[in-house]
Amino acid sequence: MTEVLVVGAGPAGLAAALAARARGAAVTLLDAADELGGQYWRHLPPQRPAARERALHHGWARFERMRRELEADPGCEVLTSAQVWAIEPADDDGRVGADGRLIDGGDRAVAGAAARAALVVHVLVGPVDGADRVARSIRPDALVLATGAHDRTLPFPGWDLPGVFTAGAAQALAKGERVAVGERVVVAGAGPFLLPVAASLAATGARVVGVHEANRPGRLAAGWLPRPWALIGAVGKAGELAGYAWNHVRHRIPYRTGSAVVAAHGTDRVEAVTIASLDRDWRPIAGTERRVEADAVCVSHGFTPRLELPIAAGCAITSDRFVVVDAGQGTSVAGVYAAGEITGIGGVDAALAEGAVAGHVAAGGSPTDAEISREMRARRTTTDFAGRIEASHGIRSGWTAWLDDDTLVCRCEEVPYGRLRATGDATCSTGLRSLKLTTRAGLGICQGRICGRTVEHLLGGDGGFADGVSTDRRPIAAPVRLAELAGASAPNRPEGHLRKETP
Amino acid sequence: MSARMLPAGSDPIRPGPTAPVTIHVDGEPVTGAAGQTIAGIVLANGRLAWRRTSSDGRPRGLFCGIGVCFDCIVTVNGDRDVRACQRRACDGDVVSSQHDELPEVHR
Structure with a gap:
């Protein structure tokens, strides 16, 4: 049986898990939060029931149906409070180059949906940022990434x-x-x-x-x-x-x-x-x-897609910084699929359709199958919607006029706009990595999630950097404690395949 | 003027009864509803900032609210750097605010 791992339990991930189950795969659905639904269906915890909670949501009945179905399904393991902190190539599939990329594709070279993902996903399960989380490594046949997006907030004085x-x-x-x-x-x-x-x-x-x-x-x-x-x-x-x-x-x-x-x-x-x-x-x-x-x-x-996991998995990224996907939501890496906001900011309907297609194809189906024809049609309409959002609301360059020299750009390392520019000018560097080291912008605990795109824009314009580096690349995908790193299973030695265990 | 929880009686979603949860923040007992995050309880009790930044000693509290920015980190029961907006409060949690000074601050 095909084992499908879905990362992210928002609309796209929920739809992917359901579609993969419908196609007969064994599914593990994991999310860093302790509740399903993602940010879109963020809701009250079970300790606080409310008679009309649906009034705060759109599509609440649909969410409840999806959640109920997945939680009751013995073929779907739902793993919450599960933080993915790294994805790396599995050692049984090809050699790893010095840059961390697979240079001999192993069974990635096999074309089509049947190719197995050659990746290990490292997870810590337990209370948020706790010291005693349980390490787990998962080696799925297919991986669906549905990690969503977070707010992009431009700096302004006093922000x-x-x-x-x-x-x-x-x-x-x-x-x-x-x-x-x-x-x-x-x-x-x-x-x-x-x-x-x-x-x-x-x-x-x-x-x-x-x-x-x-x-x-x-x-x-x-x-x-x-x-x-x-x-x-x-x-x-x-x-x-x-x-x-x-x-x-x-x-x-x-x-x-x-x-x-x-x-x-x-x-x-x-x-x-x-x-x-x-x-x-x-x-x-x-x-x-x-x-x-x-x-x-x-x-x-606007929103910044959460790209660290697709990048760690080796997925190609478009010039406007989304994951490249084909008609079946397949990425450039065999056995790895992407759905939802990481493939374009399209909202909930796009995420649901893309998720269903991704889950279906990840489980061995084809994008031309009748079971998902409705979602394929919806996917085309919602792609248009994403284009309209960017055309109407995308960030325009004049915003930098509201910055002062004292306005913090990087909140973590407290780097103000004036110092950022002065250091950038003084070092004459055209590489983002060296600019980050000299300015310290983007080196703090948020790993450049809040300021990364802004720092890139302010230092390099939109032409990119000589070293080809982007702030979206985070080999350690979430901060982990050194003790957890030391105690985690050794790299490239997965514990097993989607084992059932209670965290 | 501050953040606050909508009183149950005026909430249009008709919430049911909730159990109280009490945590200790920098030595002070603070009470919220079971299932709330540490940040949610602290905010709803009128405290908008709890961390001091390393370099300039500026106040910070919650910013992104979804676990991305790490502005709201606190020490919980001895574990440092816990995102207060993501960690649900447990009765009796001992929370302390963080101010990790850099050596440069003493110049």
Whole structure:
């Protein structure tokens, strides 16, 4: 029986696990969180049941159905609180080159879905960041990566003050704990995600004093209005957005386009923000600044896909930094599939369709099989949706005009914009690795997850670096304790194949 | 003005009864609902920041809320560098804030 490992239990991972089971594979579904659903279906813990929790979610009944089916299925092992910290080539399949890539493909050279993944996935299972997690190594026949994305927040003066949050933080606390991050909240950034965040805040008792979308109406219309017939298939998504708009009217939340939070003010916490109008390239327009009192600010300028595991697995990445996939969601590495936001920021419907296709093909099916024809059609519609999000809401270059020399770029290592540029100029380096070492930007405990893309943009423009390095490459995919590293099974010596065991 | 949990009585999702959980944060007892994260409990009790940065000693609390940024790390029952936004609180957890000073700070 084919053994399929699915990493990530958000919409894409859940759909992949179900489709792989339907095709007869033995499935292990793992997630770093202790609950299924990912960030999209982030929900209250079992200790806090609520009669109408569905009111906070879209597609809640579908999630409950998927979760129930997987948890009741003896052919699916659900492994929560499971942090993947490394993926490496298995020693029984080909030789490993000095750069860590397989140079003799072993059975990777076999074309088609039947080729077995030649990888070992190293996992730590137990309480988050605990010292006594149980090490486990899994050697699946096929690997489905569905690791999702996190907020991309551009720096601005004061963004390191307590009380400034990512939009995802506000969403997680509202849905997962019924905690509102503040009483007077400003939501700002770019993209359709700002709307559900404002809606969640309002439903958690916060007063949202404004939602500020950086893009101007012209660009929003240019991205969303052409080819409206292509959206017909995405009615689920359209309905969801209509729901948010209604929510806005109901709670009288002002929605302003072409404006942004360009600074947060306060000494030890945020007390107010400066809001300015932006031109079409996101450059603040002088004279439009106004100060707004707020005790919390939630900012998101889009999403960064979580690419460390696909990169560790050797998957090819597109020039716009998503995982390359074929019609069956197969990556450039045999036996490795990718679905959801890591293949393009397309939202929940795309993730569900891609996940189902990935799981089906990973379990030995074909993208032309009748069982997944509906998902294949949905996949085409939602790919169009992803393109519209980028066209309407993608980051524009003028934002750097709101930075001061003192604005922190790297929050962990506390590297301000002025020093980052001065060090970069002084060293005349064109390699990202040496620039990181001299500036220290991106070397902190978040492993460059928050500032990485920004540092790349500020130091190298969008032309890339001479050494071809990107901040998405993290051979140790999550911080681990030295004792855990020492106690983990030796590299290239997997313990076994998808063994059933209780962590 | 601060973060707070929506009182159950005014929550449109009609929550059921919850069990209390009490943790000790820098010596002070703090109470939340069972199943909350450490960060969620601390925030809802009115404390917005708990870590001090290494270099400039600036206050930090929760930023990304989904385990990505590591701004919110605390020591829990002697284990350092635990993400408070991801770790569910257990009754009696002893939590202390972290300030890992760099030698340069003393110059």
